[in-house]
Each structure stands twice: as C-alpha cells, then as structure tokens.
Amino acid sequence: MIAGRYARQERFAPIGKTGQCRLAAKHVVIVGAGALGSANAEMLVRAGIGKLTLIDRDYIELSNLQRQQLYTEADAKQNRTKARTAEQRLQAINPEVEIKGIVDELDEENGEKMLHDADFVIDGTDNFQTRFVINDVLAKHRKPWVYGGCLQSTAIALSIIPGETPCLQCLIDHLPQEGKTCDTVGIISPAVQMTAAYQTSECLKYLTGNGLSQELVQVDIWGRTYSAINVKKLLNPTCSSCSQSATYPYLTKEKGMKTVLLCGRDTVQVRPGEKGSLSLSALAKAVKTFTDKINDNGEVLIFEVEAVRFVVFQDGRTLLHGVTNINVAKQLYQRYIGA
Amino acid sequence: MQIHVNGRQMEVVKDSTIGDLLNRVNIQEKLVVVEQNQQIINKAVYNQTTLTDGDVIEIVHFVGGG
Numbered sequence: 161m162i163a164g165r166y167a168r169q170e171r172f173a174p175i176g177k178t179g180q181c182r183l184a185a186k187h188v189v190i191v192g193a194g195a196l197g198s199a200n201a202e203m204l205v206r207a208g209i210g211k212l213t214l215i216d217r218d219y220i221e222l223s224n225l226q227r228q229q230l231y232t233e234a235d236a237k238q239n240r241t242k243a244r245t246a247e248q249r250l251q252a253i254n255p256e257v258e259i260k261g262i263v264d265e266l267d268e269e270n271g272e273k274m275l276h277d278a279d280f281v282i283d284g285t286d287n288f289q290t291r292f293v294i295n296d297v298l299a300k301h302r303k304p305w306v307y308g309g310c311l312q313s314t315a316i317a318l319s320i321i322p323g324e325t326p327c328l329q330c331l332i333d334h335l336p337q338e339g340k341t342c343d344t345v346g347i348i349s350p351a352v353q354m355t356a357a358y359q360t361s362e363c364l365k366y367l368t369g370n371g372l373s374q375e376l377v378q379v380d381i382w383g384r385t386y387s388a389i390n391v392k393k394l395l396n397p398t399c400s401s402c403s404q405s406a407t408y409p410y411l412t413k414e415k416g417m418k419t420v421l422l423c424g425r426d427t428v429q430v431r432p433g434e435k436g437s438l439s440l441s442a443l444a445k446a447v448k449t450f451t452d453k454i455n456d457n458g459e460v461l462i463f464e465v466e467a468v469r470f471v472v473f474q475d476g477r478t479l480l481h482g483v484t485n486i487n488v489a490k491q492l493y494q495r496y497i498g499a
Numbered sequence: 500m501q502i503h504v505n506g507r508q509m510e511v512v513k514d515s516t517i518g519d520l521l522n523r524v525n526i527q528e529k530l531v532v533v534e535q536n537q538q539i540i541n542k543a544v545y546n547q548t549t550l551t552d553g554d555v556i557e558i559v560h561f562v563g564g565g
Contacts, residue, residue, distance in 0.1 A: 196565040286565040311562040332561060336530050342564040355565075376532055378505075378559040385505040387557045389534045498563060 165256075166208050179368030180208060186367045187211040189278040191266050191294055193242040194218065195342075195349070196308050197284030198230040199356030200363075205250045207364060211258040212250070215274060216242040217265035217487070227349035265487065266290055268411045271297040280363050281305035287494040288336050289417050289433065292401075295320075295328040296410040299402040304372065306362045308355040311340060313348055313382030315355035318391070319362045319372040322402045326394040329401035329409075331376075335416070335433035336498070343495045344446045350381045417493070419486045422479075428489035432476035432497075440474055443497065468492055500552035511550055518546035520556065530561045 170180050188209055190197045193216035201214055220228075220235045220242055230249045231242070247261030266274055267290075275281055275297050283305060285291055291307065298305050299322040307328060308317045320327050358377060366372050375388040400407050410416050418431040432438070444456040453464035461472040469481040470492075478497065483489045502509055504520070511520065517540055521528055533540045534557040540548055550556070 192565055194565060284565055286563065288563050291563075309562040309565055311564040314560075314562060316559065316562055331532065332530065334529065336527075336561060336563065340562070347564055376559050380505075385507055387505045387559050389532050389539065389557050389559050391532060391539070393539060394532070 169207060174370055175364065175368050179364075179370075182368050183208055183364070184210045186279045187213070187277060188280050188282060188363060188367075189213045189215065189275055190282045190284050191215050191275075191290065192284030192286060193230070193246045193261070194224065194284060194286055195227040195229075195347070195352040196310065196356050196359070197242075197282075198228045198246060199352055200282045200284060200308075200360050201246060201250055202229060202253065203356065203360040204363065205254045205257050205259065207360075208254070209257060209367075211260075213260045213262065213274075213278070214243050214246050214250075215262045215264060215266050216246070217263070218242050218491070220245060227347065227352050229349075266293060268293050268296075268413060268416065271411065272301070275303065276301055278303060280366055282359050282363060283307045283309075286342065287498070288332075289490075289494065291328060292335060292410040292416070292433075296401050296408040298322055299327055299329075299406060300408055300411070304366055306359045308359045310351040310355040311342060311347055312345055313351050314378065314380050315351050315358065316376070316378045317355055317358040317362070318376045319366075319374075321372060324395075325372075325374055326391050326396065327399060327402040330394055330396040330399045331391065340446060341495055341498050344450060348382065354379050354381050417490065419490055421484065421486055425481070426484055427479055427481045428483045428486055430478045430480065430489055430493045432478075432493075434476070438472075438474070438476040438497070440472065443472065447496070465496060466492065470496065472497065500550075502550055502552070502554040502556055504556045505558060515550055516546050517548045517550065517556075520550065521545065521558070524558070526558065526560050532559045533557070 166180050170177050193214045219239045220231045222236045230246045235245050241263045243261035243263045247259050250259050271293050302322050304321045306319045374390050374392045376391045378387045400409050416433045420429045440461050447463045451465045455462045463470050471479040480489045
C-alpha cells in the first residue's frame with residue numbers, strides 16, 4: 161500500500177485506521193454506471209474499497225457527458241460501453257482496487273448471480289423496473305443497499321436493510337409510471353452529486369461498522385429545501401418482497417415489464433408491470449416538451465422521437481414502431497415513458 | 500392559513516386536505532411519503548386528512564432518474 165494514500169480519511173474519527181482496513185476487505189456492487197454509478201464508483205475507488213463491480217447495459221453518448229463524470233468526448237464518439245470504460249478509468253485512479261465492469265442488464269434471471277457475493281449494493285439505475293429486481297434479490301439474500309434517485313434538481317435516497325427497515329416494495333407497492341425521466345424533464349449534475357454523496361456516505365458507514373440512516377431523505381439543491389422522514393414504521397410485516405412470507409414477485413416474472421417482438425412489423429410491444437397506473441394526459445404534457453410530433457386522441461397517445469413512433473394505450477401498453485431489438489425498446493420505453 | 504412544507508411556509512385554503520396539497524404541488528399520491536407533524540399519513544386517507552394552521556408537513560417524492 162502506498163504510504164499516506166488514505167491518511168485524511170483515516171483521520172476522520174468514525175472511520176479511523178480500523179475502518180480503513182475493513183474497507184479494503186469489502187466488495188461493493190454498483191448497478192448502473194451512468195450519472196449516479198459514475199459518481200459513487202469514483203468516490204469508493206478513491207476511498208480504497210477492496211473490490212468494486214459495476215454493471216451497465218448502455219453505451220456512452222454525447223448527452224451523458226454533462227453529468228457522467230467518468231467519461232470523455234472521445235468515449236462518446238466511439239460509443240464505448242460504460243462498464244468497460246468506467247473500469248479502465250477507475251483502475252487508473254486507483255490500481256490498488258480490484259475493479260470489474262460487466263456489460264449486461266441486471267434482470268430477474270442473472271440478478272442473484274450478480275449480487276450474491278456483494279457486501280453492499282448501490283443503486284445507480286435509472287428505472288424502477290431494475291430497482292424492484294434488485295429489491296427482491298437483496299431481500300432474498302438479506303443484503304443491505306442504498307436506493308438513490310435524482311431528477312431535475314432533486315436528490316432522494318434511502319438505505320435498506322431487508323427485514324429490518326422497509327424495502328422499496330413496502331414503500332411503493334407498485335411499479336411507478338409518471339412520464340418524468342431525466343430525458344423528458346432534465347437533470348443538473350449537482351442533483352446527481354448530492355444523491356451520490358449520500359449513497360457513498362451510507363455505504364462507507366455500513367462497511368466501517370457504523371449504523372445506517374433510517375430516514376428517507378430528499379434534497380432540492382436548486383430550491384434549497386430538505387426533507388427527512390423516518391420510515392421505520394412502514395416496514396410491512398406481510399410485504400411480498402421482504403417479509404417472512406415473501407414471494408419475490410419481480411424474480412418470478414409475476415410482475416415486471418414484458419416485451420414481445422412483433423415479427424415483420426419492425427415493432428416491439430412493451431407491456432408495463434402494472435396496468436392502469438399511467439395517466440395519458442400527464443404523459444402527453446411531458447412529451448410535448450421534447451417533440452411536436454404528437455397526437456393525443458384521448459384513447460391512444462402517439463408521438464415520435466429518435467425516429468421511433470410510440471403508440472401508448474391507456475393501460476400503459478405501448479407499441480414502438482421502428483425498433484427490432486427488445487432491449488432497445490425497453491430502454492426507449494424507460495427513457496420516454498418511465499417505469 | 501399558513502403551513503410549513505419541507506421547511507418552507509405555504510398559504511393554503513382552510514379545510515384543504517393532504518390530497519389537495521399534493522394536487523397543488525403536482526405530485527402523484529402513489530409515489531410519496533407524507534408526514535404531518537411527525538406522523539406518517541396513510542395513503543388511503545390523504546383526501547380525508549385536513550390541514551390545520553401551523554402544520555409541519557414533509558413530502559418526499561420517489562423519482563426514478565439516475
């Protein structure tokens with residue numbers, strides 16, 4: 161170990177030399193290497209975590225660079241994968257850490273394999289579909305993690321110890337859909353940094369033997385408001401994900417998004433996990449902010465973006481015309497409709 | 500009457516409910532946790548829970564971005 165590398169962190173009393181040694185023996189998995197994933201990963205690698213695994217399904221685009229701190233213009237020009245690019249950049253920052261970037265989408269089939277040997281998991285995803293899969297996997301394996309979300313200028317985060325503190329299913333109970341995503345209403349990088357700062361702090365606390373926060377925390381960094389609610393009481397004793405009688409609905413495909421390729425039509429049908437929770441009028445309002453190719457007849461909402469024609473039905477079922485790849489369709493759905 | 504929402508003062512009409520407040524700030528009920536004077540309010544009764552002068556309300560709203 162290079163002398164003095166972590167000296168300032170060891171001086172911080174709650175961590176100390178003991179905590180630093182503990183960190184060096186721990187494995188953190190970050191799901192998603194976008195904005196939150198990049199920010200969390202860089203802090204943890206600089207902090208001297210023992211092993212870091214980053215999972216991401218995506219490639220780098222120019223519009224990522226405003227907030228995804230590990231990537232450069234050259235990476236975007238070459239459309240490099242986030243997971244591999246992050247791995248190389250992070251390894252250059254700290255060669256002492258064992259770092260692995262996995263180019264894949266975490267789902268109900270591979271989730272347990274990807275997360276089972278983590279000491280702590282950080283949510284760097286951009287959609288609730290993947291979060292609910294993480295929630296089920298970690299409830300089943302009783303591993304702690306920290307949810308983080310950011311949008312516009314708002315940061316929100318919550319630490320979860322399955323069985324002890326409420327999980328996402330206890331608090332939300334359905335796959336949310338509201339037509340607001342970073343692609344539709346935007347995001348500023350300070351909201352990313354605020355969320356990641358909270359998530360990394362919780363991760364460091366847990367791995368160095370300090371207690372996690374029981375509060376659901378929200379900060380609007382632009383509007384300067386702060387809220388914290390102690391949610392301990394919302395632990396649901398009959399929760400389908402984290403109670404003794406859990407059925408892990410997102411691992412059994414009972415819930416979750418379903419996709420079908422409609423052969424010969426260049427069309428993919430996406431069926432959201434929860435029917436009827438989408439408001440077409442609210443979605444239409446959000447859509448109008450990024451495209452004028454829109455037709456809302458009250459029964460179906462049709463709009464065009466990225467050369468793809470979306471036909472959205474009232475129950476959330478959507479046809480994406482001009483797409484032949486199911487994963488691309490899922491990503492587009494999550495980007496413009498949410499879930 | 501005056502209430503405090505996430506640390507900020509806000510003027511609301513007498514007899515308005517938590518449901519009215521969420522509508523006004525344009526937040527979907529299913530995606531929030533609401534606390535009124537340090538008591539978490541059950542989602543099922545947002546529209547029956549009235550606000551009173553001086554209430555301290557915390558609203559935390561789940562978002563998906565990242």
